[in-house]
Amino acid sequence: MKLITVCRLCSACCPVEVEVVAGEFKSARRITPFEKSIVCPKLLNANNIIYSKHRLRKPLLRKNLKDDFKEVSWQEALDFIADRVEKTKTNYATQSIALLRGMAADWGTPWDYAVRLMSSLGSPNAIGNGSVCFVAREIAHTYTYGAITIPQIKDSKCILIWGKNDRNTAPGAAEAIIHAKERGAKIIVVDPVKTYFAEIADIWLRVKPAHDGALAMAMIKTVLDECLYDRDFIDKHCLGFDALEKSLAGLDISDLAERTWIKVEDIKNAARLYSKTKPACIIDGNGIDMQTQVFQTTRALSILRALTGNIDIEGGDFIPQPIPLKNIQLKEKIASIPSVMLDYSHFEKFHPTWGLHGQSCLIDAIIDEKPYPVKMLFVQSGNPAVTMMDSKRVRNALERLDCLVMIDMFKNKTSEYAHVILPACSCFEKTQINRAYIRNCFIMLQQKVIEPLGESKGDIEIIFELANAFGLKYYFPWETVEDALNFQLEPTGLTVEKLKENPKGIWYEKPRFRKYESEGFKTPSKKVEIFSERLADTDFDPIPFINGFPDNVISFSGDKAYKFIGISGERVNCYTHTQFRNVEELRKMDREPFVDINPSDAQSLNLSNGDMVRISTPRGKVEMKTRISDVISEGVIRIGWGWGEESNNWNLNSLTDDFERDPITCTPSGRSFYCKIEKLEE
Numbered sequence: 001m002k003l004i005t006v007c008r009l010c011s012a013c014c015p016v017e018v019e020v021v022a023g024e025f026k027s028a029r030r031i032t033p034f035e036k037s038i039v040c041p042k043l044l045n046a047n048n049i050i051y052s053k054h055r056l057r058k059p060l061l062r063k064n065l066k067d068d069f070k071e072v073s074w075q076e077a078l079d080f081i082a083d084r085v086e087k088t089k090t091n092y093a094t095q096s097i098a099l100l101r102g103m104a105a106d107w108g109t110p111w112d113y114a115v116r117l118m119s120s121l122g123s124p125n126a127i128g129n130g131s132v133c134f135v136a137r138e139i140a141h142t143y144t145y146g147a148i149t150i151p152q153i154k155d156s157k158c159i160l161i162w163g164k165n166d167r168n169t170a171p172g173a174a175e176a177i178i179h180a181k182e183r184g185a186k187i188i189v190v191d192p193v194k195t196y197f198a199e200i201a202d203i204w205l206r207v208k209p210a211h212d213g214a215l216a217m218a219m220i221k222t223v224l225d226e227c228l229y230d231r232d233f234i235d236k237h238c239l240g241f242d243a244l245e246k247s248l249a250g251l252d253i254s255d256l257a258e259r260t261w262i263k264v265e266d267i268k269n270a271a272r273l274y275s276k277t278k279p280a281c282i283i284d285g286n287g288i289d290m291q292t293q294v295f296q297t298t299r300a301l302s303i304l305r306a307l308t309g310n311i312d313i314e315g316g317d318f319i320p321q322p323i324p325l326k327n328i329q330l331k332e333k334i335a336s337i338p339s340v341m342l343d344y345s346h347f348e349k350f351h352p353t354w355g356l357h358g359q360s361c362l363i364d365a366i367i368d369e370k371p372y373p374v375k376m377l378f379v380q381s382g383n384p385a386v387t388m389m390d391s392k393r394v395r396n397a398l399e400r401l402d403c404l405v406m407i408d409m410f411k412n413k414t415s416e417y418a419h420v421i422l423p424a425c426s427c428f429e430k431t432q433i434n435r436a437y438i439r440n441c442f443i444m445l446q447q448k449v450i451e452p453l454g455e456s457k458g459d460i461e462i463i464f465e466l467a468n469a470f471g472l473k474y475y476f477p478w479e480t481v482e483d484a485l486n487f488q489l490e491p492t493g494l495t496v497e498k499l500k501e502n503p504k505g506i507w508y509e510k511p512r513f514r515k516y517e518s519e520g521f522k523t524p525s526k527k528v529e530i531f532s533e534r535l536a537d538t539d540f541d542p543i544p545f546i547n548g549f550p551d552n553v554i555s556f557s558g559d560k561a562y563k564f565i566g567i568s569g570e571r572v573n574c575y576t577h578t579q580f581r582n583v584e585e586l587r588k589m590d591r592e593p594f595v596d597i598n599p600s601d602a603q604s605l606n607l608s609n610g611d612m613v614r615i616s617t618p619r620g621k622v623e624m625k626t627r628i629s630d631v632i633s634e635g636v637i638r639i640g641w642g643w644g645e646e647s648n649n650w651n652l653n654s655l656t657d658d659f660e661r662d663p664i665t666c667t668p669s670g671r672s673f674y675c676k677i678e679k680l681e682e
Contacts, residue, residue, distance in 0.1 A: 004031070004503035006434055006446035008106050008427035009042045009049065010576040012170045013436035015504065016043065018428065018449045025050050025428055025450050030171060031504075034179050038171040041574040041589055048585045049426065050453070054410050056423035057454025063419065074455060077420050078469035084403040084419075085121070085470055088376040094122035095337055096375045098362055101128045102382020104408070104579060105424070105459040106446075108435040109485060112328050113463040113476075114380060115355050119330035120467065120475035124339040125374065129382065130357030131347070132290045132389075136665035139350045140298035143532055145306065146522025149317035150440060151281035154179050156315040158186045158277035160270075162301060163212065163287020167196040168573045173283070186277055188270050190215065191287060192567065193638065194631040203270045206633055208261040209567050209672035210553045213293045216300035217545055218256035219271040221248050223307050226268075228275035230309030237516055238306055240531025240543065247546045259549065261633070275308050279315030290389075290568075290671035293553055295664040296544040299532075303544065306528040312514055319515060320440040323508055324491040325433075327353055330475065340365040340374065346538070347665045358666040359388060360658050366397040380407040380459065381424065383578045385414040386644035389670045390619055390658040391651055407462055412578060413645055422465075423456040430458030431481055431496070433488075437505070444505030445496065460484065540664060555657040555673035556617055562674035564601075566615060567632070568652055569593065569641040578645035593640020593650050594627035595677070601635070602628045605679060612680040615639060617673055620654035623680065637677060 007016045007028065015031040025047050030037060042049070059077035060069040088097050099118050101111065111128070118126040130136060141148035153159060153176035166174040181187055181200065189201040190212065198204040207215050223229050224245055234241050257264045274280050284301050288294055310316035331352075341348045341358040348356060365374040377398075388394045398404060398417035406414060406421045415421060429452040437444045452458070457465070460481045467476040478484040482496045489495060492508060499506065520526030524534065536542035556562050574589045575581055595613055597605075607613065611626045615637070624640060632638045644651025655675060658668045 003447070003449045005428065005449050006437070006444060007043055007046070008434065008446060009046065010169070011103055012172060013106075013434045014040070014043070014172060015444065020449055023450060032172060032175055034175040036175060036178055038167070038174055040171055041586060042576065042580065045583060045585045046428065048583050049580055050428060050450075052410075052583055054582045055453060055456070056409060056411065056421060057456055058423060059455070060421040061419070065417065065419070069421070074465065077422060078465060081403075081405055081420055081466065082469040084376055088402065092373055092375050095125060095339075096373055097121065097123045098125035098127060098340070098365075098374045098376070099378040099380060100359060100362060100382060100384060101126070101380045102387070103129060103133065103577070104381035106432060106434050108438055109433045109488060110459045111355070111435075112353065112488070113460050113484070115329040115331070116475065117463050117467055117472070119333045120472045121470060122334060122337070124334040124337050124356070125362070126355055127340070127359055127362050128355060128357045129359050129387075130354070131359055131665050131667045132670060133286060134289065135354060135357045136289060136294045136347070136662065136667050137284060137298040138354070139347055139665060140295050141302050142350055143529065143534060144299055144302035144523075145311060145319070145528045147319055149305065149311065150320055151283045152279070152315050152318050153177055153281060153283070156180055156185055156279055156281045158188070158274055158280035160188045160190070160274050160280065160282045161197050161201075162190045162282060162284045164283050164285020165191070165195040165197065165570065166283070168571050186273055188274060192633065192636060193570070203266070203273060205262050205266060205270055208259065209565050209636060210291050210293070210669065211260045212288055212291070213297035213300060213545060214256045214259040214549055215262065215267065216297060216304060217248070217251065218253050218260065218267045219274070220244075220300060220304055220307065221251055221253050221256070222268045222271035223275050223304070224248055226272070228272065229307040233309035234307065237521070238528040238530055239525050240529060243531045244303070244543055247543050278310070279313050280308065280310050281315065281317050287671065290667060290669065291553065292660050292662050292667060292669045293550065294667050295662050296541060300544040303530050306530065311528070312516060314513055318511065318513070319521075321509060321512065322440065323438040323443050325438055325488045326491055328488060329353055329355070338371055340371065341666070342371055344664065344666045346534070346540075359384070360661060360666050360668055363388070363394055363397045363658070366400055367393070375402045377401050377403075378405045378407065379414055379418075383412045383414050383645065385417065386412070386578050386642070386651060386653060388658070389653055389656040389668045391644065391653040392620060393658060407459065409456070410582060422462055423454065424462065425452040425456040425458055429453065429456070430461070431485070432458070432460060433485060441507055441509050441511050442505055443492075443494070443499065443508050445499035445503070447500060447503070552660070553669070555660060555669045557674050559618065559674065562617060562676050564675050564677055565636045565672055566617070566655060566675040567636060567638050567672050568670065569596070569638050571641065575642060578642045581642070581645050593624050593643040595624045595640070596627050596629045596632050596638040597677070598630060598632055598634045598636070599628050601637070602626065605677065607679055614678045614680055615655060615675050616678070617655040617675045619657060622651060622654055623649045637675070
């Protein structure tokens with residue numbers, strides 16, 4: 001039997017056709033409209049992930065971290081958790097209970113129920129990882145023109161890829177770029193690393209790590225100086241153009257070029273190609289995330305879109321038309337309770353349902369107990385002991401908790417600090433609606449194609465079990481997950497059954513371009529806000545970098561002992577961050593991490609391929625083998641990412657800092673840091 005669903009082994013949310021025989025998952029293939037398709041090794045090995053011997057099939061419990069885990073019934077595990085919840089509420093306060101969410105369970109409907117659980121419990125602290133992934137960029141888009149845009153790649157004539165490598169992370173988007181390229185589209189890539197798309201680009205700007213903001217402003221400066229902007233769009237639909245001109249008048253593009261390691265003429269040529277080729281789109285990505293200037297850098301890119309009139313046009317950057325789901329998060333119950341993110345008010349409240357994403361603030365609250373102590377933590381589909389900046393500090397925080405509850409398919413490094421692990425099931429064993437299919441006109445159901453293994457449960461169902469254990473059944477009245485999804489879907493007139501009848505998805509409405517002509521933008525002024533009054537009113541730069549560029553945008557830049565810029569390694573497509581490294585078939589494809597070093601630097605350090613080196617910063621050290629390659633430039637080394645799950649000696653976040661942060665989004669610099677490299681003797 002062949003069934004259609006959505007794969008959620010990573011955040012790409014690809015439609016797939018699954019073959020099921022006698023109730024067992026056999027294989028799956030991606031559904032793509034493009035002739036040239038990209039093979040995903042995770043999907044090819046989905047059966048090995050689903051039926052891995054390392055899968056958790058029953059709840060695990062230990063009352064003391066010195067003890068070994070024991071398999072227990074769901075009831076015993078839930079009783080223990082409920083008891084710890086009551087003790088925390090009695091000894092501290094309800095807000096001393098928090099939930100930290102990773103990316104593995106999706107940001108669609110599963111997020112809504114996690115937030116609802118915490119709200120009904122009485123805690124505002126349901127926290128995602130968006131400060132270092134996506135959401136920190138989303139607020140910048142939102143403050144400029146009301147929503148994060150969706151690049152219309154396949155219909156674009158010029159594609160500016162900024163800090164993203166979809167060849168490894170989003171096969172559908174990568175296929176669209178290749179499709180557009182073959183039909184004559186121009187490609188501009190901004191990346192310090194020679195990626196697949198950098199190699200096929202018409203222009204590759206090899207920016208100095210963490211200096212994307214200066215490059216974006218240099219391109220804007222070129223657009224203004226050479227009158228490459230869309231005057232009609234600016235006059236009708238933008239606020240603050242004159243202020244932008246004034247703020248850039250004294251800016252020297254040569255100084256910006258020197259900051260970015262890019263020649264002035266190369267910057268100008270890229271700005272000209274992007275501005276003169278219509279329609280054009282910008283794909284901004286995770287390379288901009290994890291920088292202490294992520295907000296203003298993304299604001300600059302958003303303004304670049306507006307100046308060239310590429311917003312909400314065919315082949316440009318589309319303003320989405322969200323599926324109107326019912327808001328079930330119950331935030332009104334906790335509106336008067338301060339969250340751990342109270343020092344980041346812009347980021348805390350910019351979106352009605354996105355919630356809190358300043359994960360570093362959680363670590364602050366655990367260690368410093370400000371604004372109050374956090375003593376109990378749920379970690380759903382995440383691995384903070386490895387994935388968060390400054391791992392030593394994070395692990396110190398996890399050790400201080402009175403109780404840690406994990407929800408996951410597998411044990412991981414964070415399990416070392418857990419009291420309970422509740423077994424979650426794979427994306428093929430549960431029904432939900434992904435964020436990718438509620439943010440715009442098209443909706444598709446991720447429907448269960450096989451039954452959950454053992455006693456594992458879907459993430460939404462686990463939230464229901466926890467709610468019942470905490471005496472919160474009143475707030476979760478649905479008998480099944482499908483009942484709950486139908487409740488959320490009521491404003492659309494759709495049902496889960498209707499979506500099942502249309503497994504390839506439904507266009508809720510047709511895409512409408514240039515909506516701003518009749519509706520304006522979803523900003524306070526209804527226009528694109530090049531100058532932001534909301535930022536000016538709270539003493540933040542109303543125009544990006546209007547008060548200059550910080551000198552120390554890379555961690556540890558003040559210490560002369562650390563001469564190399566370390567950057568995090570690529571996201572190889574056989575893993576998703578720290579996930580699936582225990583699946584033997586995938587591990588054969590990528591067995592161990594490497595430090596990529598430019599040939600010139602290798603020669604000066606007397607290094608050969610495979611030499612063992614130690615990389616260190618003021619936070620810690622890692623030890624890996626070298627791989628000599630021109631994928632990175634002189635003075636930069638690229639360090640394997642995600643391998644801290646396998647060995648503490650390979651944990652990149654032993655090197656990173658979590659104290660210098662973006663003032664809007666509290667994003668630390670996990671993408672780049674100064675470090676030193678030493679050759680180790682055999």
